[in-house]
Amino acid sequence: MSRTYRVPAISSASLALCLTLTTGCGTSGPADSASMQVWALEDAAVNEIVEQGIDAHNESQEVPAELVTFVNDAYKQRLQVALGSPNAPDVFFNWGGGNLAEYTSQNQVYDMTQDLDDNPEFRDAFLPSVLDVARIDGSYYGVPLLGVQPVVMYYNKPVLDSAGLEPPETYDDLLEAVETLKEQGTTPITLPGAQGWTQLMWFSYLVDRIGGPEVFQAIADQEEGSWNDPAVVQALEMCQELVELGAFGPNFSSIDYDNGSASALLATGESAMFLMGSWDLAQQMENNPEFVENDELGYTSFPVLEEGAGEPNAIVGNPSNFFSINETSTHTDAAVDFLVETMASDEYVDELIDAGQVPAVEGIEEELQQSDHAAFAAFTHQLVSQAPTFTQSWDQALPPAEAEAMLTNLQLVFLQDLTPEEFTQEMEQLR
Amino acid sequence: MSSSPTERPGFAWITPALLFFALFGLGPVVVVGYLSFTSWSGLGDPEWVGLANWSALPGDGQVRGGLAITLSLTVLCWVTQTPLALAFGVWAAGPQKSRAVVSAIFFLPLLLSTAAIALVWQALFEPHFGIPAQLEDWFGLTPSNVLGDPTWALYAIVFVLLWQFLPFHMLLYQAAARQVPHSLYEAAELDGASGFQRFLHITVPQLRHTVIASSVLILVGSMTYFETVLLLTAGGPGNATRILPLHMYEQGFVSFEMGYASAIAVLLVILGTGLSLLVVRVTGYSRMSSQREGL
Numbered sequence: 001m002s003r004t005y006r007v008p009a010i011s012s013a014s015l016a017l018c019l020t021l022t023t024g025c026g027t028s029g030p031a032d033s034a035s036m037q038v039w040a041l042e043d044a045a046v047n048e049i050v051e052q053g054i055d056a057h058n059e060s061q062e063v064p065a066e067l068v069t070f071v072n073d074a075y076k077q078r079l080q081v082a083l084g085s086p087n088a089p090d091v092f093f094n095w096g097g098g099n100l101a102e103y104t105s106q107n108q109v110y111d112m113t114q115d116l117d118d119n120p121e122f123r124d125a126f127l128p129s130v131l132d133v134a135r136i137d138g139s140y141y142g143v144p145l146l147g148v149q150p151v152v153m154y155y156n157k158p159v160l161d162s163a164g165l166e167p168p169e170t171y172d173d174l175l176e177a178v179e180t181l182k183e184q185g186t187t188p189i190t191l192p193g194a195q196g197w198t199q200l201m202w203f204s205y206l207v208d209r210i211g212g213p214e215v216f217q218a219i220a221d222q223e224e225g226s227w228n229d230p231a232v233v234q235a236l237e238m239c240q241e242l243v244e245l246g247a248f249g250p251n252f253s254s255i256d257y258d259n260g261s262a263s264a265l266l267a268t269g270e271s272a273m274f275l276m277g278s279w280d281l282a283q284q285m286e287n288n289p290e291f292v293e294n295d296e297l298g299y300t301s302f303p304v305l306e307e308g309a310g311e312p313n314a315i316v317g318n319p320s321n322f323f324s325i326n327e328t329s330t331h332t333d334a335a336v337d338f339l340v341e342t343m344a345s346d347e348y349v350d351e352l353i354d355a356g357q358v359p360a361v362e363g364i365e366e367e368l369q370q371s372d373h374a375a376f377a378a379f380t381h382q383l384v385s386q387a388p389t390f391t392q393s394w395d396q397a398l399p400p401a402e403a404e405a406m407l408t409n410l411q412l413v414f415l416q417d418l419t420p421e422e423f424t425q426e427m428e429q430l431r
Numbered sequence: 432m433s434s435s436p437t438e439r440p441g442f443a444w445i446t447p448a449l450l451f452f453a454l455f456g457l458g459p460v461v462v463v464g465y466l467s468f469t470s471w472s473g474l475g476d477p478e479w480v481g482l483a484n485w486s487a488l489p490g491d492g493q494v495r496g497g498l499a500i501t502l503s504l505t506v507l508c509w510v511t512q513t514p515l516a517l518a519f520g521v522w523a524a525g526p527q528k529s530r531a532v533v534s535a536i537f538f539l540p541l542l543l544s545t546a547a548i549a550l551v552w553q554a555l556f557e558p559h560f561g562i563p564a565q566l567e568d569w570f571g572l573t574p575s576n577v578l579g580d581p582t583w584a585l586y587a588i589v590f591v592l593l594w595q596f597l598p599f600h601m602l603l604y605q606a607a608a609r610q611v612p613h614s615l616y617e618a619a620e621l622d623g624a625s626g627f628q629r630f631l632h633i634t635v636p637q638l639r640h641t642v643i644a645s646s647v648l649i650l651v652g653s654m655t656y657f658e659t660v661l662l663l664t665a666g667g668p669g670n671a672t673r674i675l676p677l678h679m680y681e682q683g684f685v686s687f688e689m690g691y692a693s694a695i696a697v698l699l700v701i702l703g704t705g706l707s708l709l710v711v712r713v714t715g716y717s718r719m720s721s722q723r724e725g726l
Binding site: 103 | 472474475556559560581667688
């Protein structure tokens with residue numbers, strides 16, 4: 001579920017090629033110590049906004065900042081190798097959670113707790129549930145950089161209407177809708193099962209609804225036996241039940257998100273519902289603009305599980321992406337100044353909203369009302385601000401090796417090649 | 432003193448190539464060999480762990496599974512590519528103009544990058560918008576789930592690789608077939624050999640070295656068909672197409688277990704080298720004996 005910035009697969013191929021050729025793409029020389037390097041992912045809209053923040057910063061400060069951007073897949077690898085080397089960035093983009101913890105465990109990240117305490121206004125500007133994703137062992141190691149990206153349930157309004165259905169509020173509604181839609185010959189739910197992270201959305205929401213956020217918290221904390229939690233097994237059983245019911249259609253395992261076919265299936269009405277991150281709106285606007293303009297794209301939160309112990313308002317997704325500071329940077333003060341003066345500033349937040357994002361900042365309902373997709377932005381903001389917990393995508397929150405194994409095993413569960421018990425055993429053994 | 436014409440060029444001649452090979456071929460292998468005894472996430476310094484990575488290899492189901500899939504892929508690629516490339520290559524070697532035109536079209540995939548080919552085929556295999564959807568419209572077949580089916584996904588990869596690499600091997604056979612002396616065919620014709628007999632008893636034996644060279648390329652190459660698999664199925668569904676090189680990549684650059692990935696890499700180097708040595712040995716290629724004695 002790393003989509004914000006999930007990777008056109010092609011970049012990984014070119015990277016692989018590059019690695020085979022030279023075992024490392026060669027670096028562009030040592031960083032100029034007179035300036036501060038800010039590393040981020042390539043994203044035309046957002047890079048420009050960060051660039052503006054940097055320009056504003058550079059006007060007033062002695063140490064100028066410089067933005068360097070990378071494509072997604074190459075980035076994690078590049079950063080992994082650069083940190084601790086003379087070519088390391090001063091400020092770097094990251095995903096928070098387990099991803100960030102990899103770097104803090106190697107003492108590569110500057111602890112910002114004191115700076116946040118010194119600037120309470122800045123700290124309190126952010127939604128606490130989002131800021132907490134960069135909190136590791138009680139200390140803050142980063143600040144949100146982009147908008148929130150919860151996973152929501154999209155639906156095709158005309159398709160549900162013609163089947164006489166309302167968007168499902170409870171899980172039982174969902175099961176009923178699946179039956180009705182199947183009788184009509186519509187695929188009830190699109191699931192791009194060629195990629196495990198899309199299946200993870202179902203799995204992690206169900207675990208949260210059944211057992212609450214504590215279940216995954218224990219897993220993330222590497223507690224002994226945490227994968228064996230009954231909520232995990234039950235959620236996997238429910239996933240398999242949905243597959244057996246034909247909720248995802250017969251071909252889900254070939255459908256790919258990155259090539260746009262999953263979003264197209266919803267837009268063309270071949271399927272009725274689609275659980276995906278809030279970034280999918282941008283995908284629909286790009287590829288199926290009429291679908292959005294004609295107000296046929298509906299959205300709601302993940303159904304409530306009546307007998308579940310989890311909070312009905314809890315959400316799952318990518319709380320945000322983060323900027324962190326390199327512990328070994330020679331410009332930590334300048335970097336802190338840059339982040340504090342930019343990341344929650346009115347200009348920066350307004351620009352993000354104009355770019356279609358919902359910043360992880362308090363009190364922006366009014367601004368959101370005036371944005372191009374006000375209804376969706378308001379929905380997202382409300383969803384996030386009312387959520388008691390915002391669980392980070394598990395594949396970002398867990399250490400990379402565990403995340404990778406989890407996604408593969410999850411695919412096997414959806415293919416019915418692995419039982420829920422075997423899944424938990426496999427994951428537990430990995431520890 | 433001038434060297435005699437039969438003497439081979441001196442050592443100095445191969446120095447540039449040798450240096451290049453040492454730097455980009457042997458050097459990385461040595462480094463990877465060292466890394467396979469360490470634990471390294473890419474952050475900080477590699478930590479020496481002795482044989483831990485190596486002892487974990489046999490117990491890793493994905494290494495065993497990946498090995499089996501890699502071997503099936505290798506065999507399937509050889510079985511499909513060699514006969515077809517031989518047949519098409521010999522056909523294309525004929526002097527007719529029409530054959531030259533058709534061959535030129537056949538060679539087009541050679542011009543495309545692997546990534547482009549893989550992405551195009553991924554789109555074509557897509558059940559709702561690709562070829563299967565068209566087949567459904569035309570023939571009423573149910574849309575098939577090619578890349579999402581654990582059995583069919585591997586065959587789909589073999590097919591795409593065949594489509595991609597057939598022209599290259601055709602080219603080898605075409606060139607080699609044109610080198611076969613005409614006098615052999617004329618002599619066979621006088622003895623009353625049919626067209627098929629001439630193919631079987633003259634063309635194929637004369638192409639022996641080409642068959643071996645092409646086979647080595649296919650066999651060793653299929654140990655490294657990585658991009659196609661990554662882009663078409665990313666090893667999925669589940670583990671169904673997770674070939675060993677892909678497992679290595681994911682261990683190294685997704686899981687950031689560089690040490691363990693290096694151990695898999697060394698295993699692949701050993702397998703690839705062993706395989707090509709075996710082929711060369713078994714076929715007698717290394718003796719470089721002439722196929723045209725007396726001509």
